[in-house]
Amino acid sequence: MPKWFTPLAGLCAVMFAASPVLIANAPYESTMGLVQKIFYYHLPSAWIFLLSAIVCGIASARFLFGGSPRQDRLAYAAAELTVLFGAIVLVTGPLWARKAWGVWWQWDVRLTSSLMGWMVAWAYLLVRKYGGPGSDKLAAGLALFGMANVPFVYVSVNYWRTIHPATSVVPTLPVDMGMALWFSVACFLLLFVLLLRLRVHLEEQRARLDALYLAVDD
């Protein structure tokens, strides 16, 4: 692992431990009250969910057209993180919606397209695990669809009538709410970089193990 990994992991742990304090001190939103504080973890995890789908898609495209195993390992790691952060988004969102909207789930375009992106990431992992020989390229094709879905997820709330808030919410936040949000975004972004590096390291070790098995068999 690189030298920067351990100090940054420590920093990330401290930041995550401090984040509830900032969130608790942020002002209450006037109509939703306490439950709106789910927003400070929900939104950053949603952004990381979309970012990891993009990383997975770009790495998969580079693997498909360049054949680099390094890109394939990056895509595999990013797909797993897409599933992780997607699960966080899809659980925290309904918990907030139950109080704010009165329903757990609504089949509107933002929620449905997010669910679809999450299922594409799951499909990627399942194809990699059970697809047999050639599954890496098949999964890479799936990742391109997952990446193509990302802009649709993001802009959907601005073009369709939906119960979900539009993308104009963040720029209009008051300073105290904005500080807590951007601190959480920094926490999740740092965590994403660290987890991605850790997960790529696991794939590198697996590749090394495969090479060793081949060497022993020869």
Next chain:
Amino acid sequence: MTLFKRVAAATLLTVSLAGLAAAQQPEPKQQDEFVPVSQLPPQDQLPAAPLLVTAYAFVWVALFAYVASVARRLSRVQREVERLESEIKRGTRA
């Protein structure tokens, strides 16, 4: 009168009485104006704290579980790598 007829008659009588009692109840007052959520009676309000705590707990548990899962997989692979490397050095395989 057979037992079946007695049970059927008793059921019919109970249902009729229940229907009569329901018909005599005054209709509930229609709500004709907007009531803010914060002014709803306590039994109609959904508490926010359990939802908030569940959301944050889920995030922390999911992240811890994932880190633990990657660490476990990594240590297993590294043990196997070390074992094979030592076997290659010795020139044998178990």
